Amino acid sequence: MARTAQTLGAAQVRKAEPTLLKAAETMDPGQFLGVAKNFEHQVDGQAALAEANRAHERRYLRIGQPVDGLVRIDGLLDAEGGAIARTTLEPYAKPTKGDERTPGQRLADGLVTQCRRGAGQGHPDGAGPRPQLIINATLDTLAGIDGAPAGQLEWGGTVPAETVRRLACDGALSRITGLGELEWEITHAARSIPPATRRALVARDHHCVFPGCDRPPPWCDGHHLIHWADDGPTKLDNLGLVCGPHHRKVHEEGWKLRRENDGRWIATPPKLTVIARARTG
Ligand SMILES: [Zn+2]
Ligand SMILES: [Zn+2]
Numbered sequence: 297m298a299r300t301a302q303t304l305g306a307a308q309v310r311k312a313e314p315t316l317l318k319a320a321e322t323m324d325p326g327q328f329l330g331v332a333k334n335f336e337h338q339v340d341g342q343a344a345l346a347e348a349n350r351a352h353e354r355r356y357l358r359i360g361q362p363v364d365g366l367v368r369i370d371g372l373l374d375a376e377g378g379a380i381a382r383t384t385l386e387p388y389a390k391p392t393k394g395d396e397r398t399p400g401q402r403l404a405d406g407l408v409t410q411c412r413r414g415a416g417q418g419h420p421d422g423a424g425p426r427p428q429l430i431i432n433a434t435l436d437t438l439a440g441i442d443g444a445p446a447g448q449l450e451w452g453g454t455v456p457a458e459t460v461r462r463l464a465c466d467g468a469l470s471r472i473t474g475l476g477e478l479e480w481e482i483t484h485a486a487r488s489i490p491p492a493t494r495r496a497l498v499a500r501d502h503h504c505v506f507p508g509c510d511r512p513p514p515w516c517d518g519h520h521l522i523h524w525a526d527d528g529p530t531k532l533d534n535l536g537l538v539c540g541p542h543h544r545k546v547h548e549e550g551w552k553l554r555r556e557n558d559g560r561w562i563a564t565p566p567k568l569t570v571i572a573r574a575r576t577g
Contacts, residue, residue: 297309297313297316297317297320297332299332300316300332300335300336303336303340303343303347304336304339304340304343308339308340312335316331316332316335319331348374348375351374351375352374354372354374355371355372355373355374355377356371356372357369357370357371357373358370358371361452361453362449362452362453365453367453384410385403385406385407385410387406388402388403388405388406388407388409388410388515389402389403389406390402392508392509392510392511393508393509394508397541405540405541408540409515409539409540412540413514413515428470428471429449429450429463429470429471430449430450430470430471430473431447431448431449431450431455431460431463431464431470431471431472431473432447432448432450432472432473432474433445433447433448433457433460433472433473433474434474435474437457437460438457438460438461438464438472438525439525439526440457440458440461440523440525440526444457447459447460447463447472456548458547458548459547459548460472461523461525461547462543462544462546462547462548464523464524464525465517465518465519465520465523465524465543465547466488466489466517466518466519466543467488467489468488468489468494468517468518489518489530489535490530493518493530493531493532493535494518496532497518497532497535497536497537498513498537500532501513501536501537502537503516503537504516504537504538504539504542505536505537505538505553505555505561506538506539506542506545506553506561506563507561507562507563509539509542511539511542513537515539515540516537516538516539516540516543517537517538517539517540517543518535518536518537519535519536519537519538519543519546519553520534520535521534521535521536521553521554521555522534536553536555536561538553542563545563546563549566550565550566551563551564551565551566552564552566
């Protein structure tokens, strides 16, 4: 009420004091703020508009440079922008069965998934153009050979070889470029799953094939069970639909994914010794 008095002048608020006090007694602060803002709008619509415009002017978004493998994003959105962002990202915040991610991690993954969908928005099965990520990598990195250099991202920062392999796995997302004489070979090797194959993949798998996960096709990549860089064909038998977080599990976190003859998918965690080593190391 004091803040409303500052905006409208004490006299205006005094007139409505009994009604406002009554509301304040029965509501939590958040609800009462809505009542106060409504009152401000009724008394002085122009001032309320000016305040909203001032708030809108303060909007910004900053995307930092990678430091220690992390990019800081911070910003302010006006109330409408915030509501749109929340409505858009909320579906991704829902945990799936066995989901170990924190709510914050799920929202972060949601933001990335949503940005990846980008231009592919119009394609309900997730086929079609998506924002391209340009990565510079040697053929050794792509082949996963020990001692190969890291992949270089176009916007700065490096990614491990296994991440290069994941990004190349569904080439609709990435374009891998090599160095010098290797460039032709790598650039032409990076392939995307043809739209017809992608449609067949969606028709067979319906959603992410990781046991317990039901994330829809637009959130999914086509994962090569045997990577194409290791001569795995881009054919239905060698592909599985996996969502972003599970695609990462298979590549960077060492899970094994396979399809049984009866069509069931089995995901096996990395060997316990590997986990133990990671914990002590
Ligand atoms: Zn993959
Ligand atoms: Zn999944």
